[in-house]
Amino acid sequence: MIYYLCFVIFLIGLYGVCCKKNIVKIILGLWIMEYSVNLFLILLGYRKNGIAPILRRGDNIAEFSQKAVDPLPQALVLTSIVIGLGVLALMVTVAIRLYQRYGTFDITEMRKLKG
Secondary structure: OHHHHHHHHHHHHHHHHHHOOEHHHHHHHHHHHHHHHHHHHHHHOOOOOOEOOOOOOOOOHHHHHHHEOOOHHHHHHHHHHHHHHHHHHHHHHHHHHHHHHHOOOEHHHHHHHHO
């Protein structure tokens, strides 16, 4: 059920990217899409009543493998957050430069001013 929520959040971000004309709203749409994908990856590694993926001496390996949480999605999401922050900073920088050049954040107005 919660996977559907991730999909709905992704669709909200996709709507912002595809249907909005303001650059700031497009950037926020991309950010929302990234958030939903990160949430989905975290949910893939979740287990109810899971334990930390740290194996100690004397632990039963079969029982440990059934209860341990998968650490790989967590590592992927941490990497994704860092990369997403860099991309977000780049997009904001480009949006500021476009505003300085054209005086607006509206894409349709930029097209009119360009020609």
